[in-house]
Amino acid sequence: MKKIILIFLVVFISCNKNKEFNEIICNVEKAEGLELVYSINGEDFKKRQIQKVKNGKVIFKSFKETTEMGYIESSYNLDKYNNQRRVVRVLPEKNSINLNFNITKDSTEIDSAIFAPIYSFKKIVFTNNGNNKKFQNYYDKKINISKGIYFSYSERDSLNKYVYPEIKRKLLNLYEEKFKESKNEILKIEILSDMLKGFVFESNEDITQEERTKINLFFNKIKIKPNNNSFYKLQEKINEINKIDKNKIEFTEFILEDINHQKHELSKLVEKNEFTVLYFWTAGCGPCRSFNKKLKSKNSILNNNGIEIIHINVDLQKKYWEKATKEDSIFWTNLYAGKNLVLHKKYNIRFWPTKIIFNKNKELIDFEFNEPEDLLKL
Structure with a gap:
């Protein structure tokens, strides 16, 4: 009998060791039957x-090989408001991982003075003493430091001069505290990345030399450089703060599908024109949608002058691209990339639209344009 129990224990431990994933066990209040989604940052x-x-519970799988942040969110929010994500990180x-949270039905402004329902996550508590509990503790303290602070373009100068410096000082002290507490490098990256994404650090010109020195000190103490989205964005922000130009873009080949599921090699599209614009866009980008409408009447003129605009959509879900394509009557080359992390890195896509111009030799052309007809000056 003892031998059987021993064999069972050995098999049980061995199975757990070889398990490729951990469970994310969510205890959820006030949301019976609600559909939730778990996705990994940067993944398809x-x-x-x-x-x-x-029965008040949802269980997801977290695969052990990932170093990326994951997001739990409502399917309803994703379907209705792709650009207004409310998530549990x-x-x-x-x-x-064990966590508890409540889900409440709030409202969000989808247009000027037009509000619609949206699900929000409240009272998020990680019950394990791991990275998530530490990150949530940092996040709660960050929110408390920033409470009552707002962003305004019209008041930006005075806010940067009189309000934000004290907030930045407190946030940098908070990071220093968390840095000393944690031995986990991924956690350090996520906290520093999250902190520098905030609006108080948005203006690189308003980051003082003292703040810059402290940020660089924190960054240089991180011992690993994982190939993940958070580290990539953090590296870009550090480069911007230090005014290092590492954003020189070189042509990189990708094979992408159009709306009819036909595959296209970017190199062949670029080689056939004098100039080719890679226009990265999303369905929720107002300026992108406006440009689509203007291009309808100008596309043939550009083509006759050896210029082609290739639309490349980077929406999270293909259905948003398909809907916007139909609504905007897009008839020119229009490809779907989705959240392709490698493509985002290679072409430095951080906002929409991102516009990149190559000549037929795949050489980058430095030219700014707003209207389709501006390209005739190339």
């Missing part, structure tokens, strides 16, 4: 996991 959104809340852990 097709790989997302979808579960309904049943989940860092990878060595063991299973």
Whole structure:
């Protein structure tokens, strides 16, 4: 009998060791039957996991090889408001993750003075003493430091001069505190990345030399450089703060599908024109949609002059691209890339639209334009 128990324990431990994933066990209040989604930052959104809340619980899988932040969110929000994500952030852990949260139905402004329902996550508590509990503790303290502080373009100068410096000082002190507490490099990256994404650090010109020195000190103490989205964006921000130009873009080949599922090699599209514009856009980008409408009457003129604009959509879900394509009557070359992390890195896509021009030799052309006809000056 003892031998059987011993064999069972050995098999059980061995199975757990070889398990490729940890469970994310969510205890959810006030959301029975609601459909939730779990996705990994930078991964193809097709790989997302979808579960309904049943008996106050949802369980997702967190695969051990990832170093990326994961997001739990409502399917309803994703379907209705692709550009207004309300999420629970989940860092990878060595063991299973347990957390509790409530879901409430709030309202969001979808247009000027037009509001619609949206689901929000409240009272998020990680019960394991791991990276997520530490990140949530940092995040709660950050929110408390920034409480009552707002961003305004019209008041930007005075805010940067009189209000933000004290907030930045407190946030840098908070990071220093968390840096000393944690031995996990991924956690350090996520906290520093999150902090520098905030609006108080948005203007690189208003970051003082003292602040810059402190930020660089923190960054240089990070011992690893993972190939993940957070580190990439953090590196870009550090380069901007230090005014290092590492954004020289070189042509990189990608094979992407059009609306009819036909595959296209970017190199062949670029080689056939004198000039080719790679126009990266999303369905929720107002200026992009406006440009689409203007291009309808100008496209043939550009083509006759050896210029082609290739639309490349980077929406999280293909259905938003398909809907916008139909609404804007796009008939020119229009490809779908989705949240392709490699493509975003290679072409330095951080906002929409991102416009990149190559000549037929795949050489980058430095030229700014707003209207389609501006390209005739090339």
